[in-house]
Amino acid sequence: MHLTNEQLNEYLDNASTERAFIETHLDSCDECAARLSAFQALFTDLDSLPEVTLSRDIAALFRPRPSLAPQLPPWLTLTASLQAAAALVALIIAIPFFSVMLPQVEAPSFTTWFFEIQSLWTSWLDTLSTFQLPTYQFTNLPTYPVELSTLFIALAVVSIFWIFGNGLLLRNRHS
Amino acid sequence: MNAPTDRDLILRARRGDAEAYGDLVSRHQTSVFNVCYRILHNRADAEDLAQETFIRALDRLHTFDLEREFSPWIRRVAANLCLNHIESHKSTAPLDEERDEDKTQGPSEQVEVKERSEQIRSALASLPPHYRLVVELRHYQELSYDEIASELNIPLSDVKSHLFRARKLLAEKLHASD
Numbered sequence: 001m002h003l004t005n006e007q008l009n010e011y012l013d014n015a016s017t018e019r020a021f022i023e024t025h026l027d028s029c030d031e032c033a034a035r036l037s038a039f040q041a042l043f044t045d046l047d048s049l050p051e052v053t054l055s056r057d058i059a060a061l062f063r064p065r066p067s068l069a070p071q072l073p074p075w076l077t078l079t080a081s082l083q084a085a086a087a088l089v090a091l092i093i094a095i096p097f098f099s100v101m102l103p104q105v106e107a108p109s110f111t112t113w114f115f116e117i118q119s120l121w122t123s124w125l126d127t128l129s130t131f132q133l134p135t136y137q138f139t140n141l142p143t144y145p146v147e148l149s150t151l152f153i154a155l156a157v158v159s160i161f162w163i164f165g166n167g168l169l170l171r172n173r174h175s
Numbered sequence: 176m177n178a179p180t181d182r183d184l185i186l187r188a189r190r191g192d193a194e195a196y197g198d199l200v201s202r203h204q205t206s207v208f209n210v211c212y213r214i215l216h217n218r219a220d221a222e223d224l225a226q227e228t229f230i231r232a233l234d235r236l237h238t239f240d241l242e243r244e245f246s247p248w249i250r251r252v253a254a255n256l257c258l259n260h261i262e263s264h265k266s267t268a269p270l271d272e273e274r275d276e277d278k279t280q281g282p283s284e285q286v287e288v289k290e291r292s293e294q295i296r297s298a299l300a301s302l303p304p305h306y307r308l309v310v311e312l313r314h315y316q317e318l319s320y321d322e323i324a325s326e327l328n329i330p331l332s333d334v335k336s337h338l339f340r341a342r343k344l345l346a347e348k349l350h351a352s353d
């Protein structure tokens with residue numbers, strides 16, 4: 001009796017439970033040994049198949065795309081930082097005026113506030129229309145045509161918005 | 176610094192790190208593509224299926240057992256996808272006439288190797304889909320009979336009969352063309 005194809009296949013797959021018996025038979029039977037060689041040649045053929053290369057990079061599909069948001073140039077960021085610093089200095093200068101003024105302010109009602117803002121706005125417009133550069137004199141420091149306190153309150157409010165705005169700008173850039 | 180292991184990359188990818196998954200794909204894309212190419216014998220389809228394999232794998236990454244190796248797993252996912260693809264596209268795409276590259280040998284040997292590779296690929300492509308898959312899993316992914324049976328959810332006796340018949344057919348084809 002010759003070995004079956006199944007026996008030869010299992011032998012080559014290292015899945016045979018009768019290796020010793022098969023090897024003894026192969027030693028004495030040229031026909032079965034030739035059939036085994038044919039299978040071995042097929043194994044060698046299959047093993048010899050080279051790997052082929054991809055024509056596209058699949059990995060690139062999964063990597064994050066570069067950000068589409070335009071990146072701010074470095075000089076603009078520097079300008080923003082300087083602006084923020086300047087605004088901070090202005091705010092610090094304005095603080096003493098606040099501390100002097102605030103105790104004098106009685107908690108006004110909403111309508112009082114509204115009329116005050118309205119008159120402030122009107123006085124600003126008047127001032128702007130009649131504004132003249134103060135003459136430069138060492139002995140006589142320039143006097144502002146509006147109350148100094150009004151000017152500094154406006155400056156403080158603008159500074160706060162400025163700091164807030166620039167802070168957002170910088171944070172967005174780093175995220 | 177040591178390169179991160181597959182396990183590291185998988186953990187990072189699970190946390191949504193796309194760059195890590197890109198690295199993982201980069202490591203395994205050639206071997207996965209070759210699984211697909213051996214089974215489908217068509218470059219365009221094989222590349223599409225390799226891509227699909229990594230898309231599916233990303234969806235299933237949270238269920239992947241980190242104690243196992245990623246490479247055998249992803250290659251089995253690819254083999255199964257290819258089988259499904261063949262079965263759902265019975266009217267198959269034309270097979271490639273492309274010859275394998277091998278730059279390690281001289282021109283005449285190169286031509287011989289390419290021709291032999293092409294004969295082997297054609298012989299594989301001529302097998303019924305299930306036979307092709309069993310040959311892929313046994314010869315290229317080195318799974319045991321039991322592992323193939325459990326992977327394809329078929330009886331052990333079917334694994335053996337598919338594999339042995341496939342080998343007989345391949346031997347006939349390759350010997351006939353010798």
Ligand SMILES: [Zn+2]
Pocket residue numbers: 001002003025029030031032033
């Ligand atoms: Zn014999």
